[in-house]
Amino acid sequence: MDLCGVELAGPILNGSGTFDAIAARRAFGDSLLDEFPFDLFVSKTITVAPRQGNPPPRLWEAPAGLINSIGLPNKGLQGFLADDLPQLAELPVPLCVSVMGFTHDELAELVEAVAARDEVDLIELNFSCPNVESGTVMGADPVETAAAVERLRPLTSKPLIVKLTPNATDPAAVAAAGEREGADAVSLINTLRGMALAPGTSRPWLGAGTGGVSGPAVRAVALAQVADVAGRVRIPVIGMGGVQTGGHAADFLAAGATCVAVGTESFRDPAAGRRVGAELAAILRHERGFSPSAPSAPAAL
Numbered sequence: 001m002d003l004c005g006v007e008l009a010g011p012i013l014n015g016s017g018t019f020d021a022i023a024a025r026r027a028f029g030d031s032l033l034d035e036f037p038f039d040l041f042v043s044k045t046i047t048v049a050p051r052q053g054n055p056p057p058r059l060w061e062a063p064a065g066l067i068n069s070i071g072l073p074n075k076g077l078q079g080f081l082a083d084d085l086p087q088l089a090e091l092p093v094p095l096c097v098s099v100m101g102f103t104h105d106e107l108a109e110l111v112e113a114v115a116a117r118d119e120v121d122l123i124e125l126n127f128s129c130p131n132v133e134s135g136t137v138m139g140a141d142p143v144e145t146a147a148a149v150e151r152l153r154p155l156t157s158k159p160l161i162v163k164l165t166p167n168a169t170d171p172a173a174v175a176a177a178g179e180r181e182g183a184d185a186v187s188l189i190n191t192l193r194g195m196a197l198a199p200g201t202s203r204p205w206l207g208a209g210t211g212g213v214s215g216p217a218v219r220a221v222a223l224a225q226v227a228d229v230a231g232r233v234r235i236p237v238i239g240m241g242g243v244q245t246g247g248h249a250a251d252f253l254a255a256g257a258t259c260v261a262v263g264t265e266s267f268r269d270p271a272a273g274r275r276v277g278a279e280l281a282a283i284l285r286h287e288r289g290f291s292p293s294a295p296s297a298p299a300a301l
């Protein structure tokens with residue numbers, strides 16, 4: 001199948017920040033490459049400057065999900081290009097690099113530097129952060145999103161994916177604004193803002209106070225937002241949020257997504273992406289009569 005002109009063997013990718021392919025290769029060796037769980041790999045979000053991330057604790061396990069306040073620890077742009085990118089380029093699937101900037105200049109620096117590297121096939125713009133110049137979360141506001149994409153679009157011909165935040169009044173309006181300014185695809189949902197209290201206290205558990213909710217708890221919200229967004233844009237939609245099975249992935253495709261990402265589930269089972277992909281392929285072949293990697297092929301029943 002094709003995503004923004006990039007050939008993929010199937011529709012399953014990882015949610016940014018939920019699968020550390022470099023650590024997984026250290027743990028599993030080259031067998032990771034032989035049985036890679038995803039059809040496209042999305043890097044952890046990088047920023048211009050290195051970041052330590054948020055103070056601990058950074059994770060809270062909710063009844064049907066996770067609240068994280070990891071805070072985007074990363075080596076920064078130069079560290080990523082020097083250390084991580086060569087290793088990610090050895091993965092047997094196309095590569096998408098996720099970037100986040102706190103100003104338009106930072107975003108432009110990231111997009112230009114990443115786009116200049118042949119190893120990179122697509123770029124995801126993680127807009128779940130405030131523009132420090134305006135104070136508005138870029139992906140929460142159509143005007144902010146439009147301004148950022150307008151600035152970035154001329155910098156590269158590589159596909160630009162806008163990752164939408166669910167913490168917006170109207171994510172579909174944000175998606176439409178990104179499309180108008182030339183985004184090639186949108187992905188959603190990122191985590192929903194949430195909080196947990198330390199047991200028996202009135203203090204927040206997470207070091208950052210609040211965090212992002214992910215996992216099965218957010219799946220119904222994600223499905224509704226994916227359906228809304230797919231109804232408003234013509235560009236491909238990448239759906240995610242609580243996907244644990246091929247059936248869940250099939251639901252996102254039915255709601256209008258072109259591809260589906262597996263996120264939190266990979267913490268429980270690092271091979272979840274491969275299982276979800278196999279289950280999805282079986283469902284599409286046997287129940288819905290088409291195969292995602294060969295949409296025009298007759299049903300193999």
Ligand SMILES: Cc1cc2nc3c(=O)[nH]c(=O)nc-3n(C[C@H](O)[C@H](O)[C@H](O)COP(=O)(O)O)c2cc1C
Pocket residue numbers: 014015016017018044045066068070072098126163188189190191213214215216218240241242243261262263264265
């Ligand atoms: C521990 C953790 C770290 C994450 N880091 C990032 C990140 O760096 N960039 C990003 O765009 N999304 C990040 N996300 C959000 C996921 O990519 C995904 O959008 C979200 O978790 C919903 O999917 P899921 O319910 O399948 O996990 C992170 C999520 C988790 C749980």
